[in-house]
Every structure is written in structure tokens, then in C-alpha cells.
Amino acid sequence: MTITDVGNLFMFAGGLGMFLYGMHSMSGGIQKTAGNKMKELLGILTSNHFMAVVVGALVTAIIQSSGATTVMVVGFVNAGIMTLTQAVGVIMGANIGTCITAWIVSLGQLGDAFKAFSPSLYAPLLVGIGAFLIMFSKKAKKQTVGEILVGLGLLFIGLDFMGDAAGDYLHFPIFTRAFELFGSNPILGILIGVIVTAIMQSSSAAVGVLQTLAAAGGVVTASSAMYISLGSNIGSCCTALLSSLGESRNAKRSAVIHLTFNVLGALVWGSGLFVLFQFRPAFGTMGIDSVGISVFHTIFNLVCTVLMTPLRGKLVALSGLLVKGGDEQEQAEQSDDAITLRHLDDRILETPSFAVENAILEVVHMGHIANENMERAFEAVMNYDKEKIEQVYRTEKVINKMEKLITEYLVKISNLSLNEDQHMVVNDLFYSVSDIERVGDHVENIVELMDVKEDGEPITFSEEGRCDLAEIMDLVEKSFVFSISAREKVSMDDANKVVKYEDMVDNLEEELREKHIERLSRQLCNPTSGVAFLDIISNLERISDHAYNLAGYVMSEQ
Incomplete structure (x- = not known):
């Protein structure tokens, strides 16, 4: 040669x-x-x-x-x-x-x-x-x-x-x-x-x-x-x-x-x-x-x-x-991660645009799981249910795991060939995952306040206290639902609704705190339950804050 x-x-x-x-x-x-x-x-x-x-x-x-x-x-x-x-x-x-x-x-x-x-x-x-x-x-x-x-x-x-x-x-x-x-x-x-x-x-x-x-x-x-x-x-x-x-x-x-x-x-x-x-x-x-x-x-x-x-x-x-096998066998063979993390797959990283959209879908999926857990927690507050409380604990562990895995996936996406808009979305998704995980923590805090030892006295609220809690819980849940919807649909209308509900929650939280302190001073409720009430509405207000953050990320991208 x-x-x-x-x-x-x-x-x-x-x-x-x-x-x-x-x-x-x-x-x-x-x-x-x-x-x-x-x-x-x-x-x-x-x-x-x-x-x-x-x-x-x-x-x-x-x-x-x-x-x-x-x-x-x-x-x-x-x-x-x-x-x-x-x-x-x-x-x-x-x-x-x-x-x-x-x-x-x-x-x-x-x-x-x-x-x-x-x-x-x-x-x-x-x-x-x-x-x-x-x-x-x-x-x-x-x-x-x-x-x-x-x-x-x-x-x-x-x-x-x-x-x-x-x-x-x-x-x-x-x-x-x-x-x-x-x-x-x-x-x-x-x-x-x-x-x-x-x-x-x-x-x-x-x-x-x-x-x-x-x-x-x-x-x-x-x-x-x-x-x-x-x-x-x-x-x-x-x-x-x-x-x-x-x-x-x-x-x-x-x-x-x-x-x-x-x-x-x-x-x-x-x-x-x-x-x-x-x-x-x-x-x-x-x-x-x-x-x-x-x-x-x-x-x-x-x-x-x-x-x-x-x-x-x-x-x-x-x-x-x-390739034999039915849906039931398929479901039985899937790991918990595969069932929970439905949209994350490294093969989709072949096309960065699709990878970003799939990450959004998974963040929204995480938000839905957190919202379902919130609903269980609210039901446990209104009607004490030990099984629901235990289920909240289990789901919170899933949410924590999702935060870790989704964040790792977002790191992979951030290293891909993205344009400026996609980089902004990915950065916002990092923050969104963190906010949803914090919502999960506040939900867990709420059920921990209601959870009592076997020989302990259950936390109970007066009829007026229950009505107050139901009112603020309804506003907080709507705020969080619309924040997830804003991310899913990239909807400014839904994001603006979150801003409105956040103001309403802040005002109502102050009002309910003052009313409850007055009830405590008049000895109309149990002090232990009274402290729990104040902690619950404080956690609810924090959930609303995180919903406001989620909506803010969507608004900043427009």
C-alpha cells in the first residue's frame, strides 16, 4: 500500500x-x-x-x-x-x-x-x-x-x-x-x-x-x-x-x-x-x-x-x-418508577423539543398526584380517617422520589441543543418540581397535625371552625388546580385565576386567624385543637404561595 x-x-x-x-x-x-x-x-x-x-x-x-x-x-x-x-x-x-x-x-x-x-x-x-x-x-x-x-x-x-x-x-x-x-x-x-x-x-x-x-x-x-x-x-x-x-x-x-x-x-x-x-x-x-x-x-x-x-x-x-403478554401481565411487571414516571424516557432525548414537552407532561402528572394527596388530607381533616392519613404518607414518599428523578431528567435535557425559549421552560420546570414537592410537604404537615397516638385524643374542631377550614381549603385547592392547568395548557387565564385565588387565601387566612384567636380567648375551643387549626391554615397559605409561584413561571414565559 x-x-x-x-x-x-x-x-x-x-x-x-x-x-x-x-x-x-x-x-x-x-x-x-x-x-x-x-x-x-x-x-x-x-x-x-x-x-x-x-x-x-x-x-x-x-x-x-x-x-x-x-x-x-x-x-x-x-x-x-x-x-x-x-x-x-x-x-x-x-x-x-x-x-x-x-x-x-x-x-x-x-x-x-x-x-x-x-x-x-x-x-x-x-x-x-x-x-x-x-x-x-x-x-x-x-x-x-x-x-x-x-x-x-x-x-x-x-x-x-x-x-x-x-x-x-x-x-x-x-x-x-x-x-x-x-x-x-x-x-x-x-x-x-x-x-x-x-x-x-x-x-x-x-x-x-x-x-x-x-x-x-x-x-x-x-x-x-x-x-x-x-x-x-x-x-x-x-x-x-x-x-x-x-x-x-x-x-x-x-x-x-x-x-x-x-x-x-x-x-x-x-x-x-x-x-x-x-x-x-x-x-x-x-x-x-x-x-x-x-x-x-x-x-x-x-x-x-x-x-x-x-x-x-x-x-x-x-x-x-x-411479543406475547396482556395488559394485566404488563402492569404486574412494571416497577413503581415505570408506573409513576410515565413520560420520562431517555430515547425521547433524541429530539430536544419532544423531550421538553414530555418533561412538562411529567411535571403536570406530578402535580396531579400532589393534588390527589391534598384532597385526601383535606378529607382526613374534616373527617378523621387513619387509613387516608397513612395513604398521604405513602404518596408523599412517591412525590419525593418523583422530584429526584424528574430533576435528573431535566439536567439531561438542559445539556441538549435547546433554543432560548426552551432553556427558559426547562429552568422553570426545575423550580416547578421543587414547588410541587414543597406542596407535598405542607400536605404531610397537615395530616401530621391530625395524626394522633392510639391512646391520644383526636383533634376536633367546632362547627364554625370546620366551616372556616372548608372555605379556605376550597380556595387553596382551586388555586393549586389552576396552577397545574396553567402549566399544562400554557394558559394565561388559568394563571390569572391563581393570582386572584392567592389574594383571597391571604386575606382569608388573616381573617380566620383573628377569629380563631378570639375563640381561644373566649375558651370556645380546645387549646390543642386551636393550635392545630392555626398551623393548618398556615400550611394552607403556604400551599397557595407555591401555586402562585407555579403560575408565575408560566406568566414569565409569555
């Missing part, structure tokens, strides 16, 4: 690295730019099948990997955000979304007649402009644009590097014979596509390399390119399959649906192409360029989606047969 050969090898490796990094950088920049749009896409997931396909295609076009999209789908299903039926649509759309990268690669490999319009010509300029924006612009939006430009430029430069490095060798007989072998043996061709994609963890990247080889040497035959493309679709399932190991049965089923869909498509098309090439050998042995690969890749995924859409229910049923 000569020094020139070593240099070409290094150039090909460097080109592949630039191509992959360019895809990653461009993906990160687009995700920052599309932050709020990605949030809207998450809401569309609950819509019809057609919209699920559209979402899958758009998300894959943004993050440049159908494998990563399917990994997120596994996470969504595992978190209970998506059903298996909805997952089918997103998975189908993900395959369509990979075609975007193929067409981008095709643009970079236009012929000499279109040299002036070739992105490769402008790639260095894109990198230069992008670098200047990143280094010298103080505005986050311009820096994000710079990130996209650098990624796009490196992608095309990487493709050129790979093409130049490989071009000197593709005319060797060994490459010609290899592609002839892949083209004449569909099983081998598909297997090569599976292996290369599994190694690169991206069908978009694998097809991009194939297009580069096709454009550089002209040795890639139509049959070999088509079989390898079919294999790359199957190879994209490897990441999701590995990701689903050890997760819920529905998570495993979503990965199996992806595999089944792609394997069936490859089998049908592979068989049809094999028959066609037997009758028309010239079709299989003719050369193919990057545009031809893009056309085939697009038609294949579109046709598979159209044909398989009426069978999506069958795909779900088949996944149930392959």
Missing part, C-alpha cells in the same frame, strides 16, 4: 466523518429553529393515521434518521403517550422521511452541465458564512442559522471527499465483480444493506454513501443499488430493536412493527425485482446514478406505505403474536 493509498483511505474516512457530522449539526440547528413546531407535531400524534404518517416523515426529515425516529416512537409507546396504532403511522412516515437525505445527496452530485447550481460549489461558502455567524453573532437565532449552514456545507464537502477518495479505486475489477454479485444475489445484496446500516446506525447515511459510490465510479448496477437500499430499510430497525430490550411489551411491539413493515416491504419488492431482472437482465446490469437511487428509494417507501396502510391493524395484531 502506497502513501497515496493511505491518504485516500484517510480522505474517505474524513469525508464520511464530515458527512455524518454535517447531518448531525444540520439536524441540531433545524430542531432549534423548529422548536415550537415540533411541539405542535407532538400534539398531532393523537390525530388520524394520515397525520401520523406526516409527523413521522417531518420528524425524520428534521433529525435525518428513521432509526432515531423509531427509537423515539419506542420511547413514546413505553411512556404511554402513543398507542401502537398511532405508532404504525409514524413508523411508515419515518421511512418516507429518509428520502429527504437521498435527494439532498443527489443535489450535491449534479453533472458538469449544472456545475453552477451544484451545492458542492457553494459548500465552502456555506461553512464560512455559518462559522462567522456562530463565532461573531450575539443573537441565538443567527447562531442557529450558522449551525445549519455549517452542517449543510460539511455534508456536501464530506460527500465530495468520499467520492474523490473512492473514485480512484472503483474501476478495479474487484469492485465491479462485487456489485455484480450483489445485483445477481438479492439475499446477499439485502444483507449488505442491513449490515452497513446497522453499523452506521442510519439508513439515510448508508444510502448516501451508496449514492456517492454510484456517482464516483459508475460501477454500481441498478439491481445491486436496489437490493442494498431494501436492506438499508431493514437495517434501520436494529437501533429500535436494541432500544426496546428490557422495556414494556408495547415498546417491544412497536419495534417489531417497524421490523415487520420493512421486512415485508423488502420481501415483496425484492421478489418482484428478482423476477423482473430474470426476464430483463439489461435492467439489472445497467448503471445507476444518485438521482436514480433517490427515485427508487422514494417510490419504494411511498408505495409500501400506501399498500400497508389498510393492513396497519394486522401489523399491530401480528406484533401481539410475536
Whole structure:
């Protein structure tokens, strides 16, 4: 091996690295730019099948990997955000979304007649402009644009590097014979596509390399390119399959649906192409360029989606047969964390915008648990119930655990590629989790005041005291409920209601304190119960303060 050969090898490796990094950088920049749009896409997931396909295609076009999209789908299903039926649509759309990268690669490999319009010509300029924006612009939006430009430029430069490095060798007989072998043996061709994609963890990247080889040497035959493309679709399932190991049965089923869909498509098309090439050998042995690969890749995924859409229910049923187990068994196998923390899944971190929205869902879920515990505590105050008090203690431990786990998840999100608005939301979520946990502490304080030893006297209040407590409890509960609703819906109306209820609670707490002190001075109630009464309304006022904080975070984000 000569020094020139070593240099070409290094150039090909460097080109592949630039191509992959360019895809990653461009993906990160687009995700920052599309932050709020990605949030809207998450809401569309609950819509019809057609919209699920559209979402899958758009998300894959943004993050440049159908494998990563399917990994997120596994996470969504595992978190209970998506059903298996909805997952089918997103998975189908993900395959369509990979075609975007193929067409981008095709643009970079236009012929000499279109040299002036070739992105490769402008790639260095894109990198230069992008670098200047990143280094010298103080505005986050311009820096994000710079990130996209650098990624796009490196992608095309990487493709050129790979093409130049490989071009000197593709005319060797060994490459010609290899592609002839892949083209004449569909099983081998598909297997090569599976292996290369599994190694690169991206069908978009694998097809991009194939297009580069096709454009550089002209040795890639139509049959070999088509079989390898079919294999790359199957190879994209490897990441999701590995990701689903050890997760819920529905998570495993979503990965199996992806595999089944792609394997069936490859089998049908592979068989049809094999028959066609037997009758028309010239079709299989003719050369193919990057545009031809893009056309085939697009038609294949579109046709598979159209044909398989009426069978999506069958795909779900088949996944149930392959991954056995019912809902009751699923519930029994889940840990307490899995049941409580429904929306947190590290796979969703693949797309920061979705990760932020899922963190919001989990914070809201924590708020609902705290509110249910508050209701139990209020019932125990009005009508002493030892079992309810014990349940409050148990739930408070769950809330404390949720605070720790959600905070850890938020730390992971804060290290992702976020825009300014998303950073603000994540910071507010840190504070929100702390406020909800403090609400839980105050609820526990209230039941501790009511909890008495077996030989002790129960805490009782006069009829007037009970009415006063019922009044302030109603206001506090409404305040907290609307604060959680404000976060969930990003509703200014709900946040303003919290402000109103907070003022009412503050005024009422002062009024009730004065009334109760007067009752104590007139000896109209038991001193022990009187102290408990004052401590209870003090804790209630503090709960309202934390609700006010929660609403304030939402208001500051507008």
C-alpha cells in the first residue's frame, strides 16, 4: 500500500466523518429553529393515521434518521403517550422521511452541465458564512442559522471527499465483480444493506454513501443499488430493536412493527425485482446514478406505505403474536418508577423539543398526584380517617422520589441543543418540581397535625371552625388546580385565576386567624385543637404561595 493509498483511505474516512457530522449539526440547528413546531407535531400524534404518517416523515426529515425516529416512537409507546396504532403511522412516515437525505445527496452530485447550481460549489461558502455567524453573532437565532449552514456545507464537502477518495479505486475489477454479485444475489445484496446500516446506525447515511459510490465510479448496477437500499430499510430497525430490550411489551411491539413493515416491504419488492431482472437482465446490469437511487428509494417507501396502510391493524395484531403478554401481565411487571414516571424516557432525548414537552407532561402528572394527596388530607381533616392519613404518607414518599428523578431528567435535557425559549421552560420546570414537592410537604404537615397516638385524643374542631377550614381549603385547592392547568395548557387565564385565588387565601387566612384567636380567648375551643387549626391554615397559605409561584413561571414565559 502506497502513501497515496493511505491518504485516500484517510480522505474517505474524513469525508464520511464530515458527512455524518454535517447531518448531525444540520439536524441540531433545524430542531432549534423548529422548536415550537415540533411541539405542535407532538400534539398531532393523537390525530388520524394520515397525520401520523406526516409527523413521522417531518420528524425524520428534521433529525435525518428513521432509526432515531423509531427509537423515539419506542420511547413514546413505553411512556404511554402513543398507542401502537398511532405508532404504525409514524413508523411508515419515518421511512418516507429518509428520502429527504437521498435527494439532498443527489443535489450535491449534479453533472458538469449544472456545475453552477451544484451545492458542492457553494459548500465552502456555506461553512464560512455559518462559522462567522456562530463565532461573531450575539443573537441565538443567527447562531442557529450558522449551525445549519455549517452542517449543510460539511455534508456536501464530506460527500465530495468520499467520492474523490473512492473514485480512484472503483474501476478495479474487484469492485465491479462485487456489485455484480450483489445485483445477481438479492439475499446477499439485502444483507449488505442491513449490515452497513446497522453499523452506521442510519439508513439515510448508508444510502448516501451508496449514492456517492454510484456517482464516483459508475460501477454500481441498478439491481445491486436496489437490493442494498431494501436492506438499508431493514437495517434501520436494529437501533429500535436494541432500544426496546428490557422495556414494556408495547415498546417491544412497536419495534417489531417497524421490523415487520420493512421486512415485508423488502420481501415483496425484492421478489418482484428478482423476477423482473430474470426476464430483463439489461435492467439489472445497467448503471445507476444518485438521482436514480433517490427515485427508487422514494417510490419504494411511498408505495409500501400506501399498500400497508389498510393492513396497519394486522401489523399491530401480528406484533401481539410475536411479543406475547396482556395488559394485566404488563402492569404486574412494571416497577413503581415505570408506573409513576410515565413520560420520562431517555430515547425521547433524541429530539430536544419532544423531550421538553414530555418533561412538562411529567411535571403536570406530578402535580396531579400532589393534588390527589391534598384532597385526601383535606378529607382526613374534616373527617378523621387513619387509613387516608397513612395513604398521604405513602404518596408523599412517591412525590419525593418523583422530584429526584424528574430533576435528573431535566439536567439531561438542559445539556441538549435547546433554543432560548426552551432553556427558559426547562429552568422553570426545575423550580416547578421543587414547588410541587414543597406542596407535598405542607400536605404531610397537615395530616401530621391530625395524626394522633392510639391512646391520644383526636383533634376536633367546632362547627364554625370546620366551616372556616372548608372555605379556605376550597380556595387553596382551586388555586393549586389552576396552577397545574396553567402549566399544562400554557394558559394565561388559568394563571390569572391563581393570582386572584392567592389574594383571597391571604386575606382569608388573616381573617380566620383573628377569629380563631378570639375563640381561644373566649375558651370556645380546645387549646390543642386551636393550635392545630392555626398551623393548618398556615400550611394552607403556604400551599397557595407555591401555586402562585407555579403560575408565575408560566406568566414569565409569555
